[in-house]
Amino acid sequence: MEKTVNQKAWFLVLPVLLLVAFSAVIPLMTVVNYSVQDTFGNNQFFWAGLEWFREMLSSERMWDALGRQLMFSGIILAIEVPLGIFVALNMPKSGFWASFCLVLMSLPLLIPWNVVGTIWQIFGRVDIGLLGYTLDKLGINYNYTQDTIAAWVTIVVMDVWHWTSLVALLAYAGLKSIPDAYYQAAKIDQASRWKVFRFIELPKMMGVLMIAILLRFMDSFMIYTEPFVVTGGGPGNATTLLSIDLVKMALGQFDLGPAAAFSIMYFLVILLISWVFYTVMTNLDKREG
Amino acid sequence: MAKITLDNLAHSYLPNPGSEDDYALKELNHVWDDGAAYALLGSSGCGKSTLLNIISGLLQPSQGRILFDDRDVTHEPTAARNIAQVFQFPVVYDTMTVRDNLAFPLRNRGRDERYIAERVQEIARMIGMEEMLNRKARGLTADAKQKISLGRGMVRKDVNALLFDEPLTVIDPHMKWELRTQLKKLHHDFGHTMIYVTHDQTEALTFADKVVVMYDGRVVQIGTPEELFERPEHTFVGYFIGSPGMNVIPARIDGNKAYVNGSYVELAQGYGPLNGKVEIGVRPEYARLSQTDGLPVKVRRVEDVGRHKIIRAEFFGHDINIIAGEDERISADMNRVSFDAAHVNVYANDWRVQGEAA
Ligand SMILES: Nc1ncnc2c1ncn2[C@@H]1O[C@H](COP(=O)(O)OP(=O)(O)OP(=O)(O)O)[C@@H](O)[C@H]1O
Ligand SMILES: [Mg+2]
Numbered sequence: 296m297e298k299t300v301n302q303k304a305w306f307l308v309l310p311v312l313l314l315v316a317f318s319a320v321i322p323l324m325t326v327v328n329y330s331v332q333d334t335f336g337n338n339q340f341f342w343a344g345l346e347w348f349r350e351m352l353s354s355e356r357m358w359d360a361l362g363r364q365l366m367f368s369g370i371i372l373a374i375e376v377p378l379g380i381f382v383a384l385n386m387p388k389s390g391f392w393a394s395f396c397l398v399l400m401s402l403p404l405l406i407p408w409n410v411v412g413t414i415w416q417i418f419g420r421v422d423i424g425l426l427g428y429t430l431d432k433l434g435i436n437y438n439y440t441q442d443t444i445a446a447w448v449t450i451v452v453m454d455v456w457h458w459t460s461l462v463a464l465l466a467y468a469g470l471k472s473i474p475d476a477y478y479q480a481a482k483i484d485q486a487s488r489w490k491v492f493r494f495i496e497l498p499k500m501m502g503v504l505m506i507a508i509l510l511r512f513m514d515s516f517m518i519y520t521e522p523f524v525v526t527g528g529g530p531g532n533a534t535t536l537l538s539i540d541l542v543k544m545a546l547g548q549f550d551l552g553p554a555a556a557f558s559i560m561y562f563l564v565i566l567l568i569s570w571v572f573y574t575v576m577t578n579l580d581k582r583e584g
Numbered sequence: 585m586a587k588i589t590l591d592n593l594a595h596s597y598l599p600n601p602g603s604e605d606d607y608a609l610k611e612l613n614h615v616w617d618d619g620a621a622y623a624l625l626g627s628s629g630c631g632k633s634t635l636l637n638i639i640s641g642l643l644q645p646s647q648g649r650i651l652f653d654d655r656d657v658t659h660e661p662t663a664a665r666n667i668a669q670v671f672q673f674p675v676v677y678d679t680m681t682v683r684d685n686l687a688f689p690l691r692n693r694g695r696d697e698r699y700i701a702e703r704v705q706e707i708a709r710m711i712g713m714e715e716m717l718n719r720k721a722r723g724l725t726a727d728a729k730q731k732i733s734l735g736r737g738m739v740r741k742d743v744n745a746l747l748f749d750e751p752l753t754v755i756d757p758h759m760k761w762e763l764r765t766q767l768k769k770l771h772h773d774f775g776h777t778m779i780y781v782t783h784d785q786t787e788a789l790t791f792a793d794k795v796v797v798m799y800d801g802r803v804v805q806i807g808t809p810e811e812l813f814e815r816p817e818h819t820f821v822g823y824f825i826g827s828p829g830m831n832v833i834p835a836r837i838d839g840n841k842a843y844v845n846g847s848y849v850e851l852a853q854g855y856g857p858l859n860g861k862v863e864i865g866v867r868p869e870y871a872r873l874s875q876t877d878g879l880p881v882k883v884r885r886v887e888d889v890g891r892h893k894i895i896r897a898e899f900f901g902h903d904i905n906i907i908a909g910e911d912e913r914i915s916a917d918m919n920r921v922s923f924d925a926a927h928v929n930v931y932a933n934d935w936r937v938q939g940e941a942a
Contacts, residue, residue: 479642480675482662484689484736494677494688 323562329555347556357557359532360540361564367536368515371454375511376504378455379462383470384496386463397467400460412524415453419525439526443533450522450534457521458511465507469500505576509569516565537561586652586744588616588639588777593648595634601646608634610801611648616745618653619775621768623788625824626798632781633672635798636747639779640667652744669747670737672781674729674754678722682713685721686735693740707735710766712759727755734763738770745777746770752787764791785825797821813867814927819934822865828894830929831871831904835864837930840939845900847879852925853939860933868894868905870927873914878922881906886914897921 333343351357382400387393403411419439421427430437439446473495481491519538522528528535528543535543541561545554595609604610609631616622624632637643639650641662649658657665668689677685686704695703708714711731716724721732734751748767752760768791771778782788788795789809797805797812797820804818805811809825816822822830835842840854842864849864873883873895881904885896893914895906899921906921908914930937 474673476671476673476675479637479669480671480733480736482642483640483667483669485663485692486688487692490692494679498677498679 326555326558329551330559333552343552347552348560351553351556351560354553356540357560360535360537363533363535364516364537367451367518368512370451371458371515372508372511374451374455375459375462376508379459379507380466380500380504382459382463383466384492386467388471397464400463403457403460406457408520409524411453411457412521415449415456415521416525419449441530443530446526446530446534450525453521453525454515454518458514462504462507462511465503466500469503470496473499505573508576509572512572513565513569516568586777587618588745589649589651590614590616590639591649591651593638593645593650595631595638595643595645595647607646608801609638609645612803614796614803614806616777616779618777620794621771621778621792622780623792623795624779624781624798625783625785625788625795627824628783630798631801632798633749636669636749636779636781639745640669640747641665642669666740666742666744667747668737668740668743668745670733670749670751672749672751672753674726674733676721676724676729676732678720680721681717682708682719682721682724682732683717685732686717686739689736689740703739703741707739710738710770711735711763727759730754731759731763738767741774743776745779748778748780750781750783752782760787767791785827789825795825797824799824815929815936816865817936819863819865819931822867822929826867826869828868828905830865830867831899831902832863832865832931833899833902833904835862835930837862837864842928842930844879847900849879849923849928850925851928851930851939853941855930855937855939858930858932858937861931863931863934865929865931865936866904866923867927868907870924871904871906872922872924873897873906873908873918874920874922875915875918876920878920880919881921883914883919 330347331343331345332340333346334340386396406414418424419427419437421431421438427437427439436442437445439449477495477499478491481495486494517538518536519542522534522536523539523542526534528539532540538561541554541557544550544557590612592611592613593609594607594611596607598606601607612635624635626632634643638645641657641660641664645658649656651657652665677688680688683704686707687700690700690703704717705714708717711734713728713731713735716728721729724732730751730753734748737746737748737751752763755763764787767778767780770776780788780791782791793808794806795809795812796803797818799818799820805816805821807815807817812821812825816825816830819830819832822832833844835844835849837843837851837855837858840851841848842851843849844864851864872878873881879899882898883895884898887894887896888910890910892910893908893912895908895914897904897906904921930939
């Protein structure tokens, strides 16, 4: 059959292209623009080359923030992934309670970030918050505005509360897709509970877990609102994660050039880690095949 | 190895079964003899898998008891019953190698590695996968997976019974024949009680000492292949066994004559008055086409299937099949059919009626 050549289909892509241009490409290019220029005010800019990048790379402040950021993402992944799997394994498989659990677990996911922050900020206060007050009365020294450990514990617990459901729901979907015959065969083969998990459930969940880990990593690496609302980055700089630091620099000090350079490197780091992550996981997947 | 007794067994998937229709498996009493090979035959949805799952303990029956020899195992878990079962849907552990898959049931029972290695090698030879032992099971073809499932079922020697749920469906015909031979050999060598579910009657008839035919949640007949052929206890058995199946024709019975539309067919035995739906059943093998004997038929088509010919015909408005020998000549003027009286069975409401000597 003769193929008809018709280039009109391009027009169908055009709206999306425009949308992406305005929402992503143009803002990003603005940042690139700032990152290679300097200004003395009055809207007069001149070329600065890679000066800002060099400055940021040698800035201890950025490396510290990056370190804290990696630590934060590492901790929450190390807690949320196993916890999410554990929750998914223990959820009812069908019936009223299954739906009930699903609804209950979706609730935290529906709450806006700044509200989550506010909830925990109040919850943890020693004077009026249920958590802070109780801990204080129990004789535990807990004050997230002054104590680094307390601040970290608060933002980690808050993130776990907010996002473990996501991992659990994805893992649950993976579990539900396993045909009954697998469990039956495992019973016939007298596999222990651990072996059922290791050789049936985990392999079948791998695909969705990969997505869950990637999502949680990217999201936690860019986290801003919740810790900002709770600790404001303090005490000192103890919970100043990358994006908090970035905002401090760009809006607080109005150092647009360095902040733009910082943004771009931030963006590249996320891209890089996600890519490495994805490649490693898919390769693992293939090698097993 | 054990004798398995099903006592008053029935199962429904509903929590509160009411009428008989709610039962996937209707009340059943049966003894599976120790060391016998059974084929379980029946159409889709008749409860074959349900029955196997109850025997292996994957499913708790709604009522009745299961005994292994004289031990009541009704409430014992699968592990305590020591049964091997191969499922309809091939199950392999994706992340393990073929070798580890085969070794899995033995390792879980704590057998020593030397014995395991030996046994795995043996099984791999039986299923023809010796070269693939070190491959990961993921990504193998469907028939390779099914062979692994089968191998895992056969790897333990000390099981009480071996249950196979259509284990050869996706395997190609040649390999199927080969595996069937291996299964028969396994049965011969170890004398396990074996139950083999299949849709395929040739498979059932060649494999088993006894064939159990199920229909709509009920065991309708248990017998040797010959018994099923000669005296189907239920019209379903008649249809299902044989190719083509038994001809079933509505009739009125009077003594030792069966009337079909005013004409009659001689019966070898006499019958009392029968109620309900009355039919006669004649295997195509026992019907003969000729120019002179019997009742009129209209021949529609003659199919030559190699060893014999199948004649498709119309008999007083009913479809019937007649089998003729390969070298028998069929001519256009052959328009009468006669039945071998000794092989005409009488059915009332689908169940065979035993006649009295006439
Ligand atoms: N888990 C279940 N829940 C509810 N009903 C079921 C379940 N499993 C089977 N059934 C029903 O019970 C009946 C018997 O099913 P079963 O699987 O035993 O049939 P089968 O003879 O193995 O059929 P097939 O040849 O298709 O495998 C069917 O009507 C089926 O719909
Ligand atoms: Mg079945």
